[in-house]
Amino acid sequence: MSQLNPKFIYFDLDDTLLDHKKAEQAGLQDVHEHFDMFDGIPEQQLLDTYHHINKGLWEEYGRGEIDRHELHRRRFQETFRDLGVDEQMHEEAGKVYMRYYRNHWEWIDGAYESYNKITQNFEVGIMTNGFAxxxxxxxxxxxxxxxARHIVISEEVGEMKPHPKVFDHATELxxxxxxxxxxxxxxxxxxxxxxxxxxxxxxxxTKAPVDEGYKLAHLIFDDFTDLLKALNIK
Structure with a gap:
């Protein structure tokens, strides 16, 4: 394993340090249980429909085609429309989801211990997409x-990763x-x-690297102990 010798380390937040996918799924399961209108609709159908629509909306948002308010509105409105339930409930569902989603935030396995060891040896920062x-x-x-010495949230910069503006700003800091x-x-x-x-x-x-990743990444890992080894931290 090659050794990494950075002078500064930025960490992504969602699904790197914190388990966003797990929290999102649990929050949607809570939404399914919360509303009677989902009676007869399988939980997995709600999850699959939401994920498909939300992914497309985030891509539109990233290209600057919609704003955050439209994304918030449409992700549940269009999900409910596809499921054949009352789409007028989208605003309430969005509020309920965020409340449940927050209840399920937790560290990725192994991230807490490794992150804290790294902060004792390197200057670190956080750089993340998502709503500020x-x-x-x-x-x-x-x-x-x-x-974290520096915290960079893409919405506050005005562009989303991988836009160079975000990385340029983070570099300057x-x-x-x-x-x-x-x-x-x-x-x-x-x-x-x-x-x-x-x-x-x-x-x-990542647990599922693509070939191109081997050309671009200096380290590919799915266990944080491998990151510690590459940083020569015991």
Whole structure:
């Protein structure tokens, strides 16, 4: 395993440090149980329909074709329309979902211990997509401001990863050369491609790497102990 010797390490937040997918699924399961209108509709059908629609909307949002308010409205409105339930309930469902979603936030397995060891040896920061108020709630709940020297939330920058503007801004904050920054993230497009185009080193957290990732990432891992080894941390 090659050794990494960065001067600064940025971490992605969702599905790198915190288990967004697990929290999202649990929140949607709670929504399914909360509303009587889902009687007769399988839980998995709600999850699959929501994920399909939400993924497309985030892609539109990332291209600047819709704003955050339209994304919020349409993800449940169009899900309910496809499921044949009252789409007028979308606003209430969105509020209920966010309440449940927050109840299920937790660290990715192994991330808490490894992150804390890394912060004792390196300067670190957080760089994340997502809506600012939600990401700040996570950052506050998990006390990440105590350890992260810089926190970059794409919405506050005005673009989403992998846009170069986000990486340029994050680079300037560190005061170190691009080649001395390591980015730890789970998304191939947002993190691996974005980080490599910014001339950062990239550690890709994934259980299903694609071939192109081997060319772009300096480390591919699915166990945080491997990241510690690459950073020469015991």
């Amino acid at each position: 108020e939600t990401q700040w709630l996570k950052i506050d709940q998990f006390k990440l401001k105590e350890t 560190t005061g170190v050369d691009r080649e001395d920054i390591l980015y730890v993230g789970d998304s191939f497009t947002s993190d691996v491609v974005g980080g490599s185009k910014a001339n950062w080193k990239v550690a890709w957290f």
